Amino acid sequence: MAFNLKGRSLLTLKDYSPEEITLLLELSHQVKREHRAGNLNQRFVGKTLALLFEKRSTRTRCAFETAFGEEGGHPVFLSSADIQLGAKESIEDTARVLGRMFDAIQFRGFKQEMVESLAEYSGVPVYNGLTDLYHPTQILADLMTVQEVFGTLKGIKLAFLGDGRNNVARSLLIGCSKMGTDYTVVAPDGLQPDSQTLELCREYAQRSGSKIEVTGDAKQGVKDADVLYTDVWVSMGEEEKSRERLETLRPYQVDEKMMAATGKSETIFMHCLPAVKGNEVTFEVIESAASRVWDEAENRKHTIKAVMLATI
Numbered sequence: 400m401a402f403n404l405k406g407r408s409l410l411t412l413k414d415y416s417p418e419e420i421t422l423l424l425e426l427s428h429q430v431k432r433e434h435r436a437g438n439l440n441q442r443f444v445g446k447t448l449a450l451l452f453e454k455r456s457t458r459t460r461c462a463f464e465t466a467f468g469e470e471g472g473h474p475v476f477l478s479s480a481d482i483q484l485g486a487k488e489s490i491e492d493t494a495r496v497l498g499r500m501f502d503a504i505q506f507r508g509f510k511q512e513m514v515e516s517l518a519e520y521s522g523v524p525v526y527n528g529l530t531d532l533y534h535p536t537q538i539l540a541d542l543m544t545v546q547e548v549f550g551t552l553k554g555i556k557l558a559f560l561g562d563g564r565n566n567v568a569r570s571l572l573i574g575c576s577k578m579g580t581d582y583t584v585v586a587p588d589g590l591q592p593d594s595q596t597l598e599l600c601r602e603y604a605q606r607s608g609s610k611i612e613v614t615g616d617a618k619q620g621v622k623d624a625d626v627l628y629t630d631v632w633v634s635m636g637e638e639e640k641s642r643e644r645l646e647t648l649r650p651y652q653v654d655e656k657m658m659a660a661t662g663k664s665e666t667i668f669m670h671c672l673p674a675v676k677g678n679e680v681t682f683e684v685i686e687s688a689a690s691r692v693w694d695e696a697e698n699r700k701h702t703i704k705a706v707m708l709a710t711i
């Protein structure tokens with residue numbers, strides 16, 4: 400292995416170079432091939448993984464549990480309702496205790512500072528399984544899916560429609576700009592990426608050759624896109640914004656007309672899931688032949704396994 404990622408946490412893709420992301424993706428394809436061929440490996444025997452969840456999850460939890468478990472490791476699921484964290488124990492103390500018992504920790508929750516404190520105080524690799532700000536393991540699965548379909552990340556245009564400043568959109572901005580994938584955020588004012596992240600990613604893009612655009616004009620934004628990507632209009636923790644979002648984001652729904660507006664017959668549809676059919680995407684599009692959402696969901700497992708193999 401040209402790069403040694405042992406002991407590293409994954410808190411945001413900002414911390415990983417394009418070469419390191421490439422390495423993780425190569426390893427992801429390899430573990431997927433192994434899995435398909437029925438090759439069993441036991442690379443996590445005797446290892447333990449703590450899975451901390453403040454927010455709900457289907458894919459992320461199952462990806463971590465199955466990926467770790469089928470390699471012989473022992474994952475332990477800990478929801479906020481079960482542990483002292485948040486009730487009477489601080490994140491620093493929780494981190495130091497978990498670090499003595501586990502080989503790695505996954506955290507899904509609200510504050511990015513929580514996952515950062517876990518990494519700082521535990522002394523073991525910590526994985527961000529989604530915070531209000533970032534969702535890095537999702538983006539690895541997305542990039543892997545794009546590679547499977549198009550054979551490359553360079554020069555592919557991905558347009559994200561909807562809440563362009565949420566955790567998934569922000570993390571896609573980071574991942575695409577690092578990897579040479581053109582990225583257009585198609586979102587109304589107020590739901591576009593923050594200027595700080597945008598500025599940073601324009602620097603990444605300059606190095607990778609990717610083109611970053613932000614527009615409120617859906618027709619213009621999706622033109623020539625190889626991938627239309629969307630996410631829920633209301634992220635976990637923002638439920639009070641529901642009514643307002645439904646109104647503002649209606650013009651950004653991915654329907655068959657939006658797919659056709661790319662002008663490309665090979666455009667695929669992606670979504671991190673869970674999806675609210677009839678809001679951000681129509682039933683017809685998510686169930687169409689252009690939809691890659693199930694491959695994308697499966698790839699969560701292979702990419703998460705690769706991250707753990709590289710870092711533990």
Ligand code: CP
Nearest residue numbers: 456457458459671672
């Ligand atoms: N995409 C994703 O993170 O799904 P879950 O919320 O089900 O984990």
Ligand code: NVA
Nearest residue numbers: 565567630634635672
């Ligand atoms: N933006 C969504 C992603 C869910 C996987 C949320 O945070 O709820």
